[in-house]
Amino acid sequence: MKMTVLKEYTEGLVTFLSADVDHYTAEKGQPTTSMPVFYNPRMHLNRDISVIFTAAYQERRQMDLICEPLAGSGVRTLRYLKECPGDFEAVIFDANPTAIEIARENAKLNNLTDRVRIVRGDAKVLLLNESRERRFDFVDVDPFGTPAPFLNPAIQSMHPHQGLLALTATDMPALCGVYPHVAQRKYGGRSMRSPFTHETAVRLLMGLAFVTAGMNDCSIEPLAVLSTDHYVRVWLDLKASRSIANAQSKMMGFVRYCPSCFNIDVVPLPEMERAPPFEHIGDCSGRVKMAGPLWIGPLFDREFLATAKKVETQGGQYQKRTRAMLNLMIQEQDLTERPYIDLHALCDTYGLTPPRRQDIMDVLSEKGFSVSRTHFRPTAIRTDAPVETILRTVNEHIGAG
Ligand SMILES: C[S@@+](CC[C@H](N)C(=O)[O-])C[C@H]1O[C@@H](n2cnc3c(N)ncnc32)[C@H](O)[C@@H]1O
Ligand SMILES: [Zn+2]
Numbered sequence: 001m002k003m004t005v006l007k008e009y010t011e012g013l014v015t016f017l018s019a020d021v022d023h024y025t026a027e028k029g030q031p032t033t034s035m036p037v038f039y040n041p042r043m044h045l046n047r048d049i050s051v052i053f054t055a056a057y058q059e060r061r062q063m064d065l066i067c068e069p070l071a072g073s074g075v076r077t078l079r080y081l082k083e084c085p086g087d088f089e090a091v092i093f094d095a096n097p098t099a100i101e102i103a104r105e106n107a108k109l110n111n112l113t114d115r116v117r118i119v120r121g122d123a124k125v126l127l128l129n130e131s132r133e134r135r136f137d138f139v140d141v142d143p144f145g146t147p148a149p150f151l152n153p154a155i156q157s158m159h160p161h162q163g164l165l166a167l168t169a170t171d172m173p174a175l176c177g178v179y180p181h182v183a184q185r186k187y188g189g190r191s192m193r194s195p196f197t198h199e200t201a202v203r204l205l206m207g208l209a210f211v212t213a214g215m216n217d218c219s220i221e222p223l224a225v226l227s228t229d230h231y232v233r234v235w236l237d238l239k240a241s242r243s244i245a246n247a248q249s250k251m252m253g254f255v256r257y258c259p260s261c262f263n264i265d266v267v268p269l270p271e272m273e274r275a276p277p278f279e280h281i282g283d284c285s286g287r288v289k290m291a292g293p294l295w296i297g298p299l300f301d302r303e304f305l306a307t308a309k310k311v312e313t314q315g316g317q318y319q320k321r322t323r324a325m326l327n328l329m330i331q332e333q334d335l336t337e338r339p340y341i342d343l344h345a346l347c348d349t350y351g352l353t354p355p356r357r358q359d360i361m362d363v364l365s366e367k368g369f370s371v372s373r374t375h376f377r378p379t380a381i382r383t384d385a386p387v388e389t390i391l392r393t394v395n396e397h398i399g400a401g
Helices: 041-060 075-083 099-111 125-131 148-156 180-187 197-215 244-250 269-274 302-313 320-332 343-349 357-366 386-401
Strands: 006-011 013-021 065-068 089-095 117-118 138-141 163-170 218-228 231-240 252-257 264-266 288-297 370-372 380-383
Touching: 006 041, 006 075, 013 075, 013 099, 041 075, 041 138, 041 231, 041 302, 041 320, 041 370, 065 075, 075 089, 075 099, 075 117, 089 099, 089 125, 099 117, 125 148, 125 343, 138 148, 148 163, 148 197, 148 320, 163 197, 180 288, 197 218, 197 231, 197 244, 197 252, 197 288, 218 244, 218 302, 218 320, 244 252, 244 269, 264 269, 288 386, 302 320, 343 386, 357 370, 357 380, 357 386
Parallel strands: 065 089, 065 138, 089 117, 138 163
Antiparallel strands: 006 013, 163 231, 218 231, 252 264, 252 288, 370 380
């Protein structure tokens, strides 16, 4: 640790030490995996929302023991301990000895040594070993790149009836269609380049969680998803239920998309063999792309987000952006049957000048469709209107303008 250039940071109610990001990085503020201890200040929003969601989950189910198997400086877990109600305990792991040393220092600095146990080693082994006597009520997998290798031990380390599982993935080239074959290998489904690629990324991650949970006789209930700043994250309620998991088999499927006419449809896996042919817009005969198998079920839980909103309004030190993100999630929560539509990308496809998003939303709403913004993209909307109707609405609006 003597050799490490440290800096004091503050996030939420926690002040802690970590490697000085500016000292160790060429590009200011962009941390690299070669830093002596990994801390990414750009994940502040991720941790803010995670604190709110952890507190919200506590209203659903009491937590006694939580685990962060890839903890770095420990900031995330120290925030949970300090900012969420209750006197639950935590176990954190990291393979890096410097991270462990600094995490111990940070636990001391925040007077939390009696509530957190810090263990050095490989997370995959420790998840199973350290949960033998007491299983975890919440496991937060926040790795470099993909959480895939940690998923099975994480699920097996959790409370046998129910628990909260959160997963971050930062391997966006695989998840967003640059390397569909890598997504297939790591997530069991092919990714796709499209104007809604972050939605298929989230759904591939959720799909892997569904399949891995199912292998362990568990079902998943998605609570919320987050897509921003080059990572995706999902929160889900894991429950021991073979019957629910069996019934959820229709929640896996494929998203089809034609880049020439912009039409999109979603086909459940059990209906694949009798799926109707893809419908193009107009006389388009473009080549249809496909992503999946991936999770095609809901992304948000209404009651959970309402509790999260209540937690957020009770105070807490969160970035302004955190509140905005949560509000957008609440707006879009009931409109996730089909991916969001990026109006700029739609207009690009048809050589149109993009109108104001709010104008199109107002007209669609007047026509009787449900419509909302989405936290995924500022230029996108969610709606139950067919893509062809959105396109017609845009054209009418431009014509009238
Ligand atoms: C993205 S960082 C964690 C950041 C942290 N969760 C946060 O919110 O600040 C990933 C961490 O995983 C650790 N790590 C990587 N592979 C590991 C493994 N197999 N077992 C345990 N720790 C590992 C790295 O040393 C690094 O500290
Ligand atoms: Zn087409």
